[in-house]
Structures are given as C-alpha cells and as structure tokens.
Amino acid sequence: MTNDLSTFIRAGALPLIAPDLLAQVIATAGDVSIVVGPDDIVQAVLANPHHRSFGSLDHWLGAKVTDIFTSESAAKLAGRIADLRGAMPQVRALELNHSDPEDRTIWTYPIRYSLHRLDEAGALLMVGRDLRPLAEAQQDLVRMQIALEQEQQQQRDLETRLRAMLAASRDGIVILALGTGRILQANAVAEEAFGAAPGSLAGKLLAAEIDPAGRAALEAWIAAGTEAAPLPMVARRTGRPIAAVPTLYRASGEWQALLRFDGRRGAEAEDSPLAAGLASLYRNGADAVVFTDDAGVIRLANDAFLRLAALPGPLSARGRPLAEFLARGTADVRAIAEGARAAGALRFYRAKVRTAYGDETEAEISATWISGIRGDGLGLVIRDVGRPDLARLRAPPAEGRGRGAAALVGTAPLRDIVAETTDVIERMCIEAALSLTRNNRVAAAEMLGLSRQSLYVKLRKYGLIGRDEI
Template structure:
C-alpha cells in the first residue's frame, strides 16, 4: 500500500515494459504528457496520436516549461515544483494554460508523478480542457440567447398588453376546437358586461342568448375562413347589447385560434333610418358630383352626376380607377387634393379642369373631406361644374381695395409701363406662392400646376426670394 492509499502490483504480475512501449502507453493514457526535471526543464514531450489538436510540440524539448506557460499559470507550477523539491507529494491535479508565443493558448489539466530511480524526474500527464471549455462557452451562449429571447418575449407581451388596454376596439381570442375564450381586452369585457377573470376560460357561446356551443363554434369557423362573410349578429346575454362579431382565423405556436372583433350594433330609430335614406337619396340624385375614394385616390363609388361629368356609362367603369385619371393635370391635382385633405381634414374650392372619357374638358371646383374615424378611412370629393361661372366672371385676377389704392398711388410718380410691370410681378408672386403652398413646397408639382418648366419656376422663385424656403423637394 502506498502513502496515497493505492495498492502495489503483486510482484511478477506486471512484466517488464520496453521504453518505446511505455512511451506509447503514457501518450495513449493522456492527451499530452511532459517529462520535466525538478528545475522545470522539459526532457520529453509525448502527444496522443489520436488527439492532434496540439500539433507537433517536439520543439519544446530542452526548453524551460515556464517559457510555454501563460503568466497566470507559472505560479501554480512553481508551487508544485517547490512541493516536490521539498520531498512532498500531491495527487491534486493542476490546470495550466500553455502558450507557444502566438495569439492562441490552450488549457490542460495535469497530474504530477515522480519517476526515475531517485524520483528526480516528474511525469506530467494532462487532459485537454478545450472541449470542456467549448462546451461551457456553448452553454453560456445558449443561456444568453435564451435571455435575449425572454426579454424579446417580454417586450412583445408588454406591447400587446398596452395595445389591448389602450384600443377602443373590442376583441376576444377563442380556441378553434374548444370554443373557449383564451383572452379578451377590457373593451370586450365592458361590451359583454362581464369581468375578465370570469370571461377567460369560459365558453364564448354562453355570453349570447340563444346560441348553442357546437353550432356557434362551427359558425365562427365558417365565417373566419371566408373573408367576404357577413358579421354574426348576436345579443350579449349580460349587457343586452346587440353586437356584430367579425371572425378572423389564424394560428399561433401551432394552435388554431379565432380573433373575434366585437362591434356594438347601432339601434336605428325612425329618425336615424330616415336620415340615412335622405343622405343616400342626396348622393344618388344630387346636382353636384360626389366621389368616394381610398386615401390614395382610388375610386370606391360615385354618383350619377359624376358619371355625367366624366362621360362614363356606369359606376363599374370608374370604380377601381384613380380620380387623377379624370383630372387634366392628373396626379399633380390629385396629390394636392389628397395631401391637403389628409393633413387638415378638408380642402375647399380647388379650381381645376375635369377630363371626360372622350377628352372633353370642363372647369370644376372640388372640395375634399377626409373621413378618418372609420374602420376603413376614405376621402369624399364634391365636384361642382364651374364652366357656367367663367362667362360671368371678370377676366383677370381680383385685386383687393388696398392693392388697388397702392397701385393708384403710383400714378404720377411712375410711368404706366412701370405700374403695369409692378402689378404683374405682384400677381405672379401671389400665384407662385399659392401653387407652392398647395403642393406643400413640391417644386415639380408646382411647376406642372402653373404650366412652367422646372427651370422657369426656379428662376421666378429666385427672383421673388422664395427659393430659400425650407422643405422644398423635387
């Protein structure tokens, strides 16, 4: 029995081993084996043939082992050598980091063994720790990735909760198979007259009168799969509020769900219904042309008066087309109308010309109103025929009394030619300022509106000191 508690081999149980075979055994039993003197000089280096990650280390032989260790590993080696020099012994392994004078290093865990006749030589048998270090690094990276995913999930969950609390739209998430409520926002709870804690987990069908669970779930699934389906009409059992349910199917984390948007059905009284009929009659039979468009100017519908101005045979021929197709200046006028209506909500009395299907042009005045408080915002254009007014209007630009007095004051102090030139400059500057303002400082659109080239417009802008305005774009 040794001092470490290890049993000796029985005498004669182990045969004599040749040096070359002993070296092979040692190299195989460890990833890296180093034989050193008590002073730290490397006598031999044995590398496991099946572990060539270290490369060839024969050039270490004859060197001081401290030269191939990092600075933080050298004190550990010194302590071991000092212990063995004083006659002590230690079975505790030591982790040392090797470096070869390059930008890379590798950790090895060594066990120290006395060898030789007098124990003056040490055998260091090492295990490469890089696979463990790489595994630890992968675990750390995986943990960091999980932390990032967790933070991202928390961020999305917070956004969803804030949106759910802040929106005025009522919505409920329902399981496709079970028909039970997965989640609901406060607006939906208020509309249904039930607390959120009582609603979540319960059957959605029980919140409405006369609805059987199986039939209701089947109806929800069918309506959710058909984008053109009509909303489901129902009455909330607790609040007695008529509601319309718009179902949308989707899948989250592999589970099919239905998003049910709830809209309170407006109870139309006699006065409300009569007003709706009156407005519809005004739209269909009104003298002025009325056009409903998307926010980008695509026509949704138009009345008979507009069809008459545009020489269009029926509503289907104009529906889906851009309103700019019927304006002489096309997208220039449409952009001015849409941008101003969207920005301020309204635009009044915009003078332009309408071009019919066969090229006929007619002077019109257009007013636009942006309806933003709808599920699908739209712009309403009221177009009035102004061709009859052109005959009774006086030619030229109307001048205010103050401007007229200013011009009259020039009589006697300037020639008629100078007075006319100055008045022309004033009117020209007013027209350019108006065009730039209507197009929101879009110089290309303003030039098209005024019938000028871009170069001519820039010359006049520079002439009247309007070129330095901020925000101008081509």
C-alpha cells in the same frame, strides 16, 4: 481485494510494457505529456497524435521546465513541484499557460496538468489536457442561454404589444379557443359590451355569455371550422346586439379564433345623430370625461383624461378609484358625489388632479348623478384650468341664518350689512368643509385654502369649538 493498480502491477499480474507502447499510452492519455528530470530539465515531450493543433514540440527538449510557461504559471508550477518532491505524495492538478521558449509567444488557452513522481531522484511526469473543448462547450451553453433569454424577452415584448393593441383598440376583441369554446382573452371594449367586470371574461364559455340564437350560430360555425360572415349574437347581461367577425388561425397546437365587433354599436349607433355626436365628443373632446360607479370606481375614461393623468391606456384607468387621481382623495370624491346626488348636478368644483407621476394640476370639475340599468354613478367633466382662480360658490341660502340683504337695507350702515353677510357665508363654508371631510380639520383647512391655525381662529370665532380645544 484492493482496487490499487500499483499493488496489481507489483504482484506481477501485468507484464512489463515495452517502451514504445508505454510512450504511446502516455501520449494518448493526455494531450501534452512532459517528462521532467530531477534538475527540472525537460527530457521528453509527447503530443497526442490525434491532437494535431500542437504541431512539433521537440524544441522544448533540454529547456528548463519553468521556461516553457508564462511567469505566473512558472511560479505556480515551481511550488507544486517542490510539494511533490517533499512530503506530499500527491498534488492537485493545476491549469498553466505556455510561453514558447523560441519566440516567447503565449498560448491563448490553458492546459490542465496532473503531476506524478517517477522515482526517488525527483523525476516527474506531467500529463496535460487541452481545456479548449471544455471551454467551447461552456461557450456553447452560454450562447444557448443568451439565445433562450432573448427568445423569452421577445415573447414578453410580443405579449406587451398585444396587450397594448387590445387596450388601444376601439373595437371589441375576443380570442376564443375553438376546442373548448372558452374565452382566452378579451379587451376592455368587449368586457363593457358583455357587461363583465375587468378581467372576468377570460376562461369563461362564450356560449354562456350570449343569447340562444347567437349560441346556435356560434356552435354551427365552430362545427364548420371555416371563415364566416359576421356572427349575430346578443350579450346576455346587457342585451346589446353584437355582430362578431371571426378570423381563424392556429396557435399552441390548436385552432383559435379572433372575434372582432364594432365597439360603437348599440348606444353609440352611427344612425343616431345625437348618439354619434356624443360619442365623438367623448372620444375627441378637449375636456376629460369620466364615468364612475356609485363607489367612485372608474368605469370609463376618455383620452383627454388619460393625457391629464399621464396614463398609458384605457385599462390603466378602468377599475381604479377616482380618489387616486385627486389630491384630496376620498374627501374630494365624497364632496362631489354628495353634491351631485343632492342636486342632480354639481358645477365648478375646484380640485387638483394628481398624475401617475405624482404631479398635480388645478382642475375644475362638473359632475352629474346618473341612474341607469347598470346601477347609479357619476358622470364627470374635468377641465384643466392650470392657474389659480377664484372659487365659485353655487349654493342656496340656508334657512334661519341671517336676514336677506334686501331686508337689511335701511336698518344698518352698509359696512355692517356686508360684515354680517360675510360672516354668515364664511361660517356656512367652514361647516360644509367640516361635514365633507367628516370633521377632519386638516383636510378642511386645505379644502378652504386656510392654514390650520387660521381655521382654528375662525372655529373659535363662530363658537364651533371650545376656547380651550386645540
């Protein structure tokens, strides 16, 4: 058995088709059908009766077939006709653009033609399909894709704005899924109030982060599912009292709540003049204020520091090492931390602050070593001096190194006294720089404002390295 229709017809199983019926079959098989004689003259044109956009095409009769197409399409068609009349029994379909022979108007849409040889003399049947429906479907798909991408971009923009608002808010904000009681999102102020690490509250049960009484009030409110007065609760880790104002809304097919509370409560209570003044100084002060843990990781940073370091918001500083924002990196942090830990406070430390864009600006840093219930750390005030200045040294004299100035008066000329005192101070500074940089001579030279070669000269002068050491 074969699926070849020509064999089926030759076997006589299909009766001969009447000419009118054959013309109707050909007309409806395509949108435009053209019969071309052996001399390439159009002998018949059949338009699909259900496709009324073509109108009457009778004026194509008698025209040379290549004359009803544009020059580019005519060249393609001539090549395919030659192939079909030659050794190739079948050729691929091709897309052609028509040019009307009467007024030479060019159709703006292509027709996809399949070519069929009718007899040995070379007569041809061209069956064409209008590609506009396909093009319109493709355009619809493109428009749908563009709309989907725009919607996704809008969603990303909304998420970005939400993150920016959460980061900029001075209130603590917690977004809670009522169905599970789990925290969906919390801003930095809320994480600080609950004593949680950055980003660690999401996915946790709010009930596990508060005291039993607050948990009971929360569960009663969730069961009621209505607006309520501020919910009293106490953060389990920090012991901080919180009065959260809930707002109900529905999103993603479930009820959610936005819990908002005053981020300045507790240690910054407004009824304490000292606390209120310190909080206002932190928020509105001209100098940058930064708090770090004992490893130099930023816990809090005020707006002045964000401006100094060219950062967009509190979350962009919190949790990052302070060394990222100092030109000498860990060498600066180590020097500040060791000085503040030893003396309790360090004043007038000169450094360069590096911004998020790589720029550097001169700064003067004062630091205090802080011990608290949440661990030790540093409190720093960073002042943008923005100009070269003389470093100020605040260090007690070392024992066993030279004699006091008063004791030297009268024993030697003033010139010799000054030279000896200068040498002692210079050697002390070099030794301190080497200690702070852990004997990194390149970093020590930079810290002292010396070239590497000058530092090596002074190291040899004071016998701190061998003569042959490089």
